[in-house]
Amino acid sequence: MKYYIPTKVYQEIDAVKVHAEELAGYGSYALIVTGKYSARANGALADVEAALDAYGKKHVQYDGIEENPSVETVMKATEFGKRNGVDFVIAIGGGSPMDAAKAIAIMLANPEKDADYLYENVAHTKALPVVTIPTTCGTGSEVTGVAVLTVHAKRTKASLPHRVFPVLALADPKYLKTASKKVIGQTAIDALGHMIESYLNTTATDYSRMFVDQGLKVWARSKDALLGMREMTDEDYSNFLLASTLAGMAIAQTGTTIPHSLSYAITYELGVPHGIAIGYFLPGYIREADVADQEYLLSTIGFSSVDEFADFFQVVSDCGILPEENIRQVVDIVVENKAKLALCPYPLDKEVLLRIASWRK
Ligand SMILES: [Fe+2]
Numbered sequence: 001m002k003y004y005i006p007t008k009v010y011q012e013i014d015a016v017k018v019h020a021e022e023l024a025g026y027g028s029y030a031l032i033v034t035g036k037y038s039a040r041a042n043g044a045l046a047d048v049e050a051a052l053d054a055y056g057k058k059h060v061q062y063d064g065i066e067e068n069p070s071v072e073t074v075m076k077a078t079e080f081g082k083r084n085g086v087d088f089v090i091a092i093g094g095g096s097p098m099d100a101a102k103a104i105a106i107m108l109a110n111p112e113k114d115a116d117y118l119y120e121n122v123a124h125t126k127a128l129p130v131v132t133i134p135t136t137c138g139t140g141s142e143v144t145g146v147a148v149l150t151v152h153a154k155r156t157k158a159s160l161p162h163r164v165f166p167v168l169a170l171a172d173p174k175y176l177k178t179a180s181k182k183v184i185g186q187t188a189i190d191a192l193g194h195m196i197e198s199y200l201n202t203t204a205t206d207y208s209r210m211f212v213d214q215g216l217k218v219w220a221r222s223k224d225a226l227l228g229m230r231e232m233t234d235e236d237y238s239n240f241l242l243a244s245t246l247a248g249m250a251i252a253q254t255g256t257t258i259p260h261s262l263s264y265a266i267t268y269e270l271g272v273p274h275g276i277a278i279g280y281f282l283p284g285y286i287r288e289a290d291v292a293d294q295e296y297l298l299s300t301i302g303f304s305s306v307d308e309f310a311d312f313f314q315v316v317s318d319c320g321i322l323p324e325e326n327i328r329q330v331v332d333i334v335v336e337n338k339a340k341l342a343l344c345p346y347p348l349d350k351e352v353l354l355r356i357a358s359w360r361k
Pocket residue numbers: 138139190193194260274278
């Protein structure tokens with residue numbers, strides 16, 4: 001049994017304002033890492049700038065983080081941070097800015113290294129302090145040490161071997177309100193994937209399953225809003241944000257498994273958004289599992305069968321049937337990843353992987 005998450009988390013309305021002193025206390029010059037628009041639109045950027053200003057801390061924004069950020073982008077942001085002499089990093093956004101921020105924090109703390117260092121195995125990773133402010137409800141990156149980047153040279157996305165846990169996560173559900181319904185749906189599916197993959201995982205423990213169990217229950221309270229059965233309420237935003245953080249706490253212990261592995265090259269090759277790609281593979285992953293596990297997972301989130309579960313994704317995140325050649329390509333990649341296969345609690349070979357990957361009604 002092991003449990004490790006050294007991230008202090010506050011989830012509440014006005015979290016940035018309430019904890020401004022703590023936020024400002026991690027350095028004297030902050031690099032604020034964001035995408036192009038949303039941090040401005042949802043008010044998080046203004047809140048962070050006001051908090052830093054109130055405590056006399058300098059800050060500079062890098063807003064060039066694209067979706068599924070690349071190693072090249074990380075290096076550009078690192079150069080920008082170096083030129084300005086920043087000493088801590090604040091990420092505002094979804095998984096893309098948060099994951100990029102962790103990688104940037106590594107490169108800024110190791111200025112003599114080049115980009116290859118990002119994928120080098122080292123005993124101890126040095127990084128600048130990272131503060132995360134999630135504005136979507138999927139990644140859980142605000143409480144994990146993991147960063148996934150796009151590696152163009154390999155035509156896929158890949159996790160860094162380094163672990164950089166944020167020192168502080170300020171989760172304010174009000175920032176979710178300006179996100180589109182599509183983004184809320186896709187990111188909520190990503191969080192669900194994290195919980196299911198953490199549960200159906202050979203490294204799952206009572207610690208990790210404690211987070212999954214509560215996360216699934218919180219997620220299920222607001223499922224109907226994803227299906228458009230009612231309008232999204234403040235409580236729904238709060239539930240999805242909490243569920244995604246709990247899911248992050250679970251995968252921080254276990255990692256993700258097959259649906260995530262299958263998704264990366266699909267996202268790279270076909271541009272299918274992360275949450276949609278995860279939803280595509282989840283029903284197949286559950287369907288192959290032990291019946292008792294299946295029943296527990298489905299009943300906890302309020303589904304009576306795998307079929308009903310699969311229908312849910314077609315309502316919330318449909319992307320049609322993926323081309324067979326892409327399915328075969330990702331299966332060929334994943335079947336070689338023995339470390340990932342070992343995380344799946346049931347035996348996997350190419351045939352089972354093909355069944356998981358192509359099971360879509
Ligand atoms: Fe994910």
